[in-house]
Amino acid sequence: MTFPNDLLQFLGLLGALLLLAYPLGTFMARVYNGEPTFLSPILAPCESLFYRICGVDRNDEMGWQRYALAMLLFNLVLFLTLMGMLLAQPALPFNPQGLPGLSWPLALNTAISFITNTNWQNYSGESTLSYFTQVVGLTVHNFVSAASGMAIVIALIRGFVRRTTATIGNFWVDLTRSVLYILLPLSLIGAVFLVSQGAIQNFSDYKTVPLTQSFSYDKPKLDEQGAPMLDPSGKPLTESVTAKEVSIPMGPVASQEAIKELGTNGGGFFNANSAHPFENPTPFSNLMEVLFILLIPAALTRTFGVMVGNTWQGTTLLGVMLFLFVVAFGVLHWSELASTPMLHHLGVMGGNLEGKELRFGLIGTDMFTVATTGTSCGAVVAMHDSLTPLGGLVPLSLILLGEIVFGGVGSGLYTMLAFAIIAVFVSGLMIGRTPEYLGKKIEVREMWMSIVIILVAGIVVLILSGLAMITPSAVASMANPGAHGLTEVLYAFASMANNNGSAFAGLTGNTNFYNLLGGLAMLIGRYVPAVSVLAMAGGLAGKKYVPPSLGTLPTDKFPFAFWLTLVIFIVGALTFFPALALGPIVEHLSMMGVN
């Protein structure tokens, strides 16, 4: 009986999350309000030094256009430096395996992927990227792309708080504080903890070790150009080789692993991502990684409540997130425990363990899968492609809903706030009142921006998936036949447009079609909502405060949480049900019908 144990692990996770998110959220509100904290004696001088070098005046308040311009320019500089690094890899240091530069479509996709906090991987880390690229390139982007998201949501919160002003803060200050006070200290603790569990952290050459039992295998023969040689009937030629030793990859893994989870980035050091024993060595490290993924997004609801001066506003949103998390986890865990009738028929007992690691158990694996797709993380401990059909429906739906179940750092909360505005608006229509949220009138501009924030990713997903279906080369990338293949493509664009980064990884993504259109999806999915949020923030900051009256819908009470949940379900179902019905749902029904 694993049931009581499973329940205990799940409740333990939620308990620890709430217990840690509460003080962190309060702390973050102080940081963004520029109030002194217990870290100020060490970090305040460092912060001032940053501003002095960069020529930033911390009291220089920006309007939304300037704030957005600073954010976009910063991201452009990051994009160009990373792109350069990926192309020039062989000329740079810390490359003990002598790995070559990336092709330009792959470099473009990867650079976009990391500036947008997506971290989609069309490459295999251990055989593609040098230590220099991993540390100086990707680790840095993990920090700053997360910090950009946090800055944007803080600007939006200021829009609600401020009255009849034209400014929403200073981007450089919000960015610097996010990294210095929040992301760096947490990552430092997280990384050292992960090493204690067995995550590696070194700059050594790959280790060659002898195998305890050598064995033979058929190796494909390659010609001088490295292309596989074929026999006259078109089958690949192979030769029998005996393997006596293997190379074990090394590297500075833990330092990247910690920020990868805390910043909801998700780009793995290794191809297997967090399923790799060097990234995620024990059940305890796994539980903590789940906690790291959810921590900042959950804490931001508290920060929001503190900053708007009514913590129940934040708690209401947190309650909706918690509810969705429990439902999503329940469906996934039930489906994976049940496995499939085909496997039962073959005499295989137990849950669906294909593409899962034994040490985490189904419970640890499923908690991670819900956490990583309910946020914009996208790290994986299981191969989502091998989930049962209904199991796979859960991460796909969480991504398509816009990653609001705790959400990406920053991006989750601003998407949730857009849903809240729509919920307020719809209820306002029902009773014939001008809708208000947090004392601000919701008018045409707010509605436009909210609709853009919520629908832009969905529109991109559906158009690009449709385009893939009529492009033969894109269809050829599918690894599994039938409805499951459609799910692979749908998942790929959902993941990229929503800046998640996890994959139904059977799909061969490293083609020009997916590299380039995927890059476009990531750019639109990140920056269109981000700029819309800032535009909304600017508009809100300029409005005057409307005190609540009898006709105001209270947004800090249970009925609103219930209503908001319904609105999320309705918007999600209306947008995506047809596509989901053709993918995972039809696969499930045909699986049940066969037996």
Added chain:
Amino acid sequence: MKELKPAILMCLLFTVLCGGLYPAVVTGIAQAVFPHQANGSLITDVNGQAVGSELIGQPFTESHYFWPRPSATAEFAYNPMASGGSNNGPSNPAFLATVAERVEALRVTGVTGPIPADLVLASASGLDPHISLEAARLQIPRIAKMRNLSEDAVAGLVDIHTEGRQMGLLGEPRVNVLLLNRALDSQS
């Protein structure tokens, strides 16, 4: 373009801080406090030569060794340079045929009854060092016969190399195949 200067300088400063200082500090602490873990939890033989990692599984195909989980890594099974899973969908006929073959391979060694899922389904990393207790127990009669040991002696070794739930709660009980097989070798 007043914001261009801070954009470039911030990028530079964060690269130094997050790409230089932060990994250096973590590496320093890791190497000083947890050198065994930081360098890959390597297993050494009597001469101090590294022969594997506690965390990275190795392929075993011969009957006198415990078999690990199937691995879908490229080129050959348990290739540490190509971590990854099969990405087979649950309804893929080719996948089901592969599982059927694996079940059959166990049946010819005399295994009856239900098969533990981990023994016929490939892991996510392709490097999973563990099998379940059920999967280990199922193989005990074969190992005992091939090595001329009593089943109790082999079962005793399995018990020694069983890792329980972490802190009595987390994960599932499991057996490290590489450590168990090396212990078998050193016994006989």
